[in-house]
Amino acid sequence: MRIILVLNPKGGSGKSTLATNIAGYFSLQGKVVTLADCDPQGSSRDWLSLRPKTHSLINGAVLKKEGLKIPDKTEILIMDTPAGLKDKRLKKFIAQAQTMVVPVIASPIDIRAAERFMKQIFSFKGTLNNRIKIATVANRVREDTLIAARLEYYLDTLKLPNGKKLPFITMLRASQNYIRAAEKGLSIFELAPSKTYYDREQWEPLLRWLSSQRSIPSR
Numbered sequence: 001m002r003i004i005l006v007l008n009p010k011g012g013s014g015k016s017t018l019a020t021n022i023a024g025y026f027s028l029q030g031k032v033v034t035l036a037d038c039d040p041q042g043s044s045r046d047w048l049s050l051r052p053k054t055h056s057l058i059n060g061a062v063l064k065k066e067g068l069k070i071p072d073k074t075e076i077l078i079m080d081t082p083a084g085l086k087d088k089r090l091k092k093f094i095a096q097a098q099t100m101v102v103p104v105i106a107s108p109i110d111i112r113a114a115e116r117f118m119k120q121i122f123s124f125k126g127t128l129n130n131r132i133k134i135a136t137v138a139n140r141v142r143e144d145t146l147i148a149a150r151l152e153y154y155l156d157t158l159k160l161p162n163g164k165k166l167p168f169i170t171m172l173r174a175s176q177n178y179i180r181a182a183e184k185g186l187s188i189f190e191l192a193p194s195k196t197y198y199d200r201e202q203w204e205p206l207l208r209w210l211s212s213q214r215s216i217p218s219r
């Protein structure tokens, strides 16, 4: 089973937005997808409850004390995580997954929080380089702003502890399409292509990365 973690301890960075859209995409591709909502706020769970029966089925799982109960046939498990994860709990999430996507908002506060978060995970010896593939995504970007350029520069120059570049995959613009889709339990890939053309284009590098060996550690 493929496990994709969407994680950034900063609230409102776009974890649930990315998790639900990734789930929608792979489900449209015919994969058996389970979306695990590990956040008590329940955004992903709510999204699933809004999902129309007419669309591809996405299994839901909720994190309980006993752990996660996941349907056996799951091919891709997407884990939406809560804000504020650190230390042991953070390590536990990271240890479970093969792939981690970190959305970062273009704001000074979010960039600083991302800097601290990266420092923390880079200090987890042995957890990273070979065991999990991490990539960043700039989210809710208003193009041609100074802060977007600053975020792009920061993400583009981030290095892993081994000196290799940490992949910065794409920039997603701030778009009402995400909000429209979320209200209906859909992904942007299930809205009219003519209205979501630009967003789909921005997603293309992330979908390619997630579908390729580049996002899977060689064990």
Ligand SMILES: Nc1ncnc2c1ncn2[C@@H]1O[C@H](COP(=O)(O)OP(=O)(O)O)[C@@H](O)[C@H]1O
Pocket: 010, 011, 012, 013, 014, 015, 016, 017, 018, 043, 083, 139, 140, 141, 172, 173, 174, 175, 176, 178, 179, 182
């Ligand atoms: N690219 C985007 N464009 C517009 N709104 C966005 C975008 N990404 C997220 N949002 C909105 O921002 C809010 C926070 O996003 P969310 O995915 O819930 O973050 P998190 O799960 O990290 O707390 C939500 O209302 C969501 O709809």
Ligand SMILES: [Mg+2]
Pocket: 015, 016, 017, 039, 041, 043, 044, 080, 081
């Ligand atoms: Mg969330």
